[in-house]
Amino acid sequence: MLMTGAQYIESLRKLKTRVYMFGEKIDNWVDHPIIRPSINCVAVTYDLAQDPQYADLMTAKSSLTGETINRFAHLHQSADDLRKKVKMQRLCGQKTASCFQRCVGMDAFNAVFSTTFETDKKYGTKYHENFKKFLEKVQKEDLVVDGAMTDPKGDRGLAPHAQRDADLFVHIVERRDDGIVVRGAKCHQTGSINSHWHIIMPTQAMREEDKDYAVSFACPSDADGLYMVYGRQSCDTRKLEDGADVDLGNKQFGGQEALVVFDDVFIPNEYIFQAGEYDFAGMMVERFAGYHRQSYGGCKVGVGDVLIGAAALAAEYNGAQKASHVKDKLIEMTHLNETLYCCGIACSAEGYATEAGNYQIDLLLANVCKQNVTRFPYEIVRLAEDIAGGLMVTMPSETDFKSDLKVGRNGETIGEICNKYFAASPACTTEERMRVLRFLENICLGASAVGYRTESMHGAGSPQAQRIMISRQGNIEGKKELAKAIAGIK
Numbered sequence: 001m002l003m004t005g006a007q008y009i010e011s012l013r014k015l016k017t018r019v020y021m022f023g024e025k026i027d028n029w030v031d032h033p034i035i036r037p038s039i040n041c042v043a044v045t046y047d048l049a050q051d052p053q054y055a056d057l058m059t060a061k062s063s064l065t066g067e068t069i070n071r072f073a074h075l076h077q078s079a080d081d082l083r084k085k086v087k088m089q090r091l092c093g094q095k096t097a098s099c100f101q102r103c104v105g106m107d108a109f110n111a112v113f114s115t116t117f118e119t120d121k122k123y124g125t126k127y128h129e130n131f132k133k134f135l136e137k138v139q140k141e142d143l144v145v146d147g148a149m150t151d152p153k154g155d156r157g158l159a160p161h162a163q164r165d166a167d168l169f170v171h172i173v174e175r176r177d178d179g180i181v182v183r184g185a186k187c188h189q190t191g192s193i194n195s196h197w198h199i200i201m202p203t204q205a206m207r208e209e210d211k212d213y214a215v216s217f218a219c220p221s222d223a224d225g226l227y228m229v230y231g232r233q234s235c236d237t238r239k240l241e242d243g244a245d246v247d248l249g250n251k252q253f254g255g256q257e258a259l260v261v262f263d264d265v266f267i268p269n270e271y272i273f274q275a276g277e278y279d280f281a282g283m284m285v286e287r288f289a290g291y292h293r294q295s296y297g298g299c300k301v302g303v304g305d306v307l308i309g310a311a312a313l314a315a316e317y318n319g320a321q322k323a324s325h326v327k328d329k330l331i332e333m334t335h336l337n338e339t340l341y342c343c344g345i346a347c348s349a350e351g352y353a354t355e356a357g358n359y360q361i362d363l364l365l366a367n368v369c370k371q372n373v374t375r376f377p378y379e380i381v382r383l384a385e386d387i388a389g390g391l392m393v394t395m396p397s398e399t400d401f402k403s404d405l406k407v408g409r410n411g412e413t414i415g416e417i418c419n420k421y422f423a424a425s426p427a428c429t430t431e432e433r434m435r436v437l438r439f440l441e442n443i444c445l446g447a448s449a450v451g452y453r454t455e456s457m458h459g460a461g462s463p464q465a466q467r468i469m470i471s472r473q474g475n476i477e478g479k480k481e482l483a484k485a486i487a488g489i490k
């Protein structure tokens with residue numbers, strides 16, 4: 001049964017998820033002004049799925065039950081499904097200008113589905129059955145599941161078991177007949193507070209000594225022993241200001257990251273997808289990361305579309321839209337943005353079936369996609385800031401624009417003075433000009449910069465992680481053979 005956005009938001013109220021922010025426990029986190037925009041953002045993934053014009057992108061036929069499900073809960077059945085995934089993410093980015101968070105779960109489903117199949121084949125375990133049963137529930141109830149991979153990792157020079165503090169990677173602390181007990185944390189975890197469930201995966205390839213760290217499982221977000229500490233965002237306390245609107249830039253939507261702590265959480269056997277099969281940790285990581293690097297060729301492009309539109313509006317509002325350098329900058333931004341989309345589509349089009357039957361993206365092309373995402377949004381932001389002008393970071397507050405405190409020689413108010421001096425083209429009101437500049441500030445360096453700018457660098461793995469994959473997949477030996485053959489070298 002597909003939920004609406006409003007039903008999704010209501011469903012969160014039933015959870016007892018433990019959330020902390022600014023040193024306090026937040027009981028009503030659903031209505032908290034700092035958290036709510038990230039919830040609204042996930043709600044868009046539900047509302048768009050209700051809209052018949054987006055049905056082809058936002059919904060799919062379940063390979064498990066034959067029912068119509070939200071594509072965010074789908075196991076990709078073809079290269080066409082992979083392409084539609086990217087298009088769906090671009091659409092959601094266009095509608096929210098933020099990180100809509102639900103992709104980490106989708107990417108986890110597809111990585112865990114195929115990895116458990118191959119694990120069971122080797123070890124005779126029952127993880128694939130466990131996972132299928134879990135996913136059927138997710139699809140049927142249209143749940144948000146947070147795919148969590150990134151451990152704190154401590155000293156980067158040491159393996160998990162060799163860390164000074166054994167908890168710096170999530171690990172099994174107790175094995176019982178009916179399940180396992182896990183301890184540790186996942187950090188900068190996207191969309192954790194507003195997910196119904198979590199899927200945990202290891203963060204890197206593991207060796208035998210790290211057996212207890214090779215662990216994957218699902219658990220409810222409000223499981224006993226689980227709690228979260230909310231991540232700060234630039235300008236977040238603006239959301240606490242009375243009547244804040246223009247200054248927020250994007251009042252409705254935003255992303256969300258948190259530290260998720262597993263303080264001895266019991267996981268029953270039926271929700272375990274890996275528990276010590278260290279030789280499959282790397283496969284799960286590689287597949288999840290590959291899918292998520294593909295994802296960035298969709299979501300970041302959608303946000304880029306809105307950013308380019310905002311820059312074009314700012315030019316218009318400044319009266320500079322006819323300047324040839326402005327037009328050329330918009331062309332360059334479009335070129336860069338569409339290049340990212342090309343990468344997302346290409347790694348999807350070259351997708352192939354895994355042994356389990358779902359489709360995997362082309363790993364090399366997905367890594368090239370994400371590597372470009374670590375660069376191009378920075379240039380797009382640079383050009384947007386160039387076009388917008390410095391006012392996007394120096395403008396007085398909206399309270400000043402609305403102030404009726406008389407300060408002028410002839411009794412003009414602060415509001416009148418601000419409106420007088422910040423008026424530009426007659427194509428817009430001063431407030432409209434403020435709105436578009438604050439919106440640009442939000443994407444380029446405010447709250448949504450988490451989901452666009454810095455997330456482009458580190459989300460789905462920092463640049464070096466892609467370079468390692470590119471070096472593994474790049475087939476330099478094969479390329480040397482090509483050169484030898486033509487150059488006449490034996």
Ligand code: SF4
Nearest residue numbers: 099100101103295299
């Ligand atoms: Fe989805 Fe993009 Fe956010 Fe990742 S960064 S969860 S792909 S919107």
Ligand code: FE
Nearest residue numbers: 190455459460
């Ligand atoms: Fe991300």
